[in-house]
Amino acid sequence: xxxxxxxxxxxxxxxxxxxxxxxxxxxxxxxxxxxxxxxxxxxxxxxxxxxxxxxxxxxxxxxxxxxxxxxxxxxxxxxxxxxxxxxxxxxxxxxxxxxxxxxxxxxxxxxxxxxxxxxxxxxxxxxxxxxxxxxxxxxxxxxxxxxxxxxxxxxxxxxxxxxxxxxxxxxxxxxxxxxxxxxxxxxxxxxxxxxxxxxxxxxxxxxxxxxxxxxxxxxxxxxxxxxxxxxxxxxxxxxxxxxxxxxxxxxxxxxxxxxxxxxxxxxxxxxxxxxxxxxxxxxxxxxxxxxxx
Numbered sequence: 001x002x003x004x005x006x007x008x009x010x011x012x013x014x015x016x017x018x019x020x021x022x023x024x025x026x027x028x029x030x031x032x033x034x035x036x037x038x039x040x041x042x043x044x045x046x047x048x049x050x051x052x053x054x055x056x057x058x059x060x061x062x063x064x065x066x067x068x069x070x071x072x073x074x075x076x077x078x079x080x081x082x083x084x085x086x087x088x089x090x091x092x093x094x095x096x097x098x099x100x101x102x103x104x105x106x107x108x109x110x111x112x113x114x115x116x117x118x119x120x121x122x123x124x125x126x127x128x129x130x131x132x133x134x135x136x137x138x139x140x141x142x143x144x145x146x147x148x149x150x151x152x153x154x155x156x157x158x159x160x161x162x163x164x165x166x167x168x169x170x171x172x173x174x175x176x177x178x179x180x181x182x183x184x185x186x187x188x189x190x191x192x193x194x195x196x197x198x199x200x201x202x203x204x205x206x207x208x209x210x211x212x213x214x215x216x217x218x219x220x221x222x223x224x225x226x227x228x229x230x231x232x233x234x235x236x237x238x239x240x241x242x243x244x245x246x247x248x249x250x251x252x253x254x255x256x257x258x259x260x261x262x263x264x265x266x267x268x269x270x271x272x273x274x275x276x277x278x279x280x281x282x283x284x285x286x287x288x289x290x291x292x293x
Contacts, residue, residue, distance in 0.1 A: 003030070005224035006057065006231040007049040010210035011199075016041050023213055024049050027220040036061030037173070037202060042084050045199035046210055051224055054231060056288045060263065060276070061235065064203030065149070067170045070194055072181040074101075075162035077191030081117040081178035085193075092161040093190040101165055102153060104187045108180055109151050113143035117178045147172040151180070164195070204234055228290065232265040232273040239266045239284075241274060249274050250291040254283035263287055 011020055017038045025033045028051050036048035036058040045068070050058045075093035078085040108114075118141060150170040157164040165184075169177060178194045185192020200207050209225065216223045226234065237260050245255050246268040255266070255277070262278035268291070275286040 003028070003051065003224065004053040005051055005227040006036075006054050006061075006205075007051065007216070007223055007225050008205050008210045009047045009049055009216070010207060010212050011039050011044055011047040012213065013044050014041055017047060020047055020213070021049065024051070024216070024223065027216055027223050029221050034058050036064075037066070039199060040082065040084070040178075040197065042082055042194075043197040043199060045197075046202050046205060046207055047199070048202050048205060053290055053292075054224075054228055056290065057231060057235065057276070061202060063173050064235075065170060065172060065201075066175070066199060067150075067201040067206075068168075068177055069154070069196075069198050069200055070167050070169060070177050070181070071196040072165045072167060072184060072192055073162055073195045074165070074185055074188060074190050074192045076193055077182070077185060078193040079118075080193075081176075081182040082194040082197070089191050091190045093163045093188070094158060094161045096163055096188050096190060098156055100188060101156060101163070101184070104184045105151050105153065105165075105167070105180075107187070108183060109148050111145065111147050114146045114176060114179050114183075115143045116141050116176050117182065144174060146175040148175060148180070163190075170201075229267065229271055229273045232267075232276070232290070235265075236276065237261070237264040239264055239277070241266050241268055243269055246274055246291075249277075249286060250289065252286060252289055254285045257282060257284045 009020055017035045021033050021035050030052055032052045032055055034050050034055045039047050048061045074096055075091055076087050077089040078087050148171045152168045154166040154168055177197055181192045181194040211225055239260055249266055257279040263276050266274045266277050268274050274291045275289045277284050277286050
């Protein structure tokens, strides 16, 4: 049974990421479980869960690029910028042309400064933004640099006076898909919010290898889908160590550099992952040592 590794979960709607972690703790029979990047309760799709030693990989997973499919509704604004929040304004949007939609989304491609949604977990003066909003404050969050490398329109539908737009997005960590919907609605002067969100990939880990909670229930307690070595090979560039190098690295010592842009994973001759390493100041030094004690 694999007790250390990652699980690619297909999160259902209506659960928080913490709810999923709690379920996996019960199934895997361990407290050492964490997740690599929060999904809102409304959202579904790829949520990376780390179990035991693999929780140390989650720092890197959180920083990976993410991909989503989503539906934007033009003609309504909400307090949360998604369908979970109360509607704050309604404006007929039937006159908005397909060309205006494509042009508006094109403005959000590339490296942009994005203002996160006010109802978010970002801390403002030490307090979560969503808590301040719920207490009646007018919260102003400063813009943050993000990169939206792909933002494509899949379909445009026109139910009544609203417009629904299905989009496909690949973006840097920290990008708010809700904010894409809000900003398009603001630009087109009709308001907008997100009605559906599904994460399709985190880095190279995709829905194709994801498991539902029901499938994991059936497999319990053997719920790890990517054992440590396999997870590291999928998530990082690789270096194979000699037996002597493996011994040095296992005790936290540095190796000679080999010119790999880090961080990268170093593997023992046995195939076991030893550490995540970065090269700096003429040495390859471990950022985290993963070899069992």
